Amino acid sequence: MNIILVKIKHGDHQAFKSLFESCHYKLYQFCYRFTNDRDTAEDIVQNIFIHIWNNRAKLNEQTPVEAILFKTAKQEISNWYRSLKNQEERIEDDAMIAEEEDTEDPHLAELQKDYLYKLLDKLPDRRREIFMLHRFDGLTCQEIAQHLEISKSAVENQIGLALAYLREQAKLSKSLL
Known part of the structure; x- marks a missing residue:
């Protein structure tokens, strides 16, 4: 059983802070490899920890902490790619509309x-x-x-x-x- 997950699951802010401090940089490096942007990587890491805290009641103490963090990281990076693609498509659509209106x-x-x-x-x-x-x-x-x-x-x-x-x-x- 993972003690830190048990504590976080029960709302222990200090345990959560400890997890954040010990894993933040490693997650940041992981996210940066995919985004190649410091601010985006930092935003994704913040989202990871927000997700962990908001879903702490569902944490499985038997699962290794890093497995949970990196699975969440992959989900957040995937969400970021999807939103980026959607934004680019909207920008392209708007550009086409603007070209049509010019005529x-x-x-x-x-x-x-x-x-x-x-x-x-x-x-x-x-x-x-x-x-x-x-x-x-x-x-x-x-x-x-x-x-x-x-x-x-x-x-x-x-x-x-x-x-x-x-x-x-x-x-x-x-x-x-």
Whole structure:
């Protein structure tokens, strides 16, 4: 029986902290090998420990701690890849829609552009900057991350949030017509 898992299962914060401190770096290295991004690897490690704590009642004391941690790590990395793929697909879909809209009536396109800029002005400054670098300057997420000295996943997240906001506003404006 694994004593630390028994303690964590019963809500022992000190045991959980000890597990975190002893395994954090090893998990971080493991995650970094798959993501090649420090911030993303750190986020995934945090998610691993959150998952362990939130599901502590289901822990099997007979299973080795590292087996539980690395199985959870594989699941979290898989989730990250899925979300990354979904974000990239949404960005590509939005780019195709934007290209289709460019072929419409020039006057209507100008009105849409004015409306878009008004919506972009409502975004938080950093999100607007990232979105404009990506959409209007044609920079990749990696290039923006290097330019702004932030993680690629942070850039992708901000683009996703900006697109979600713009989609929501587009739905609202269509419902008003």
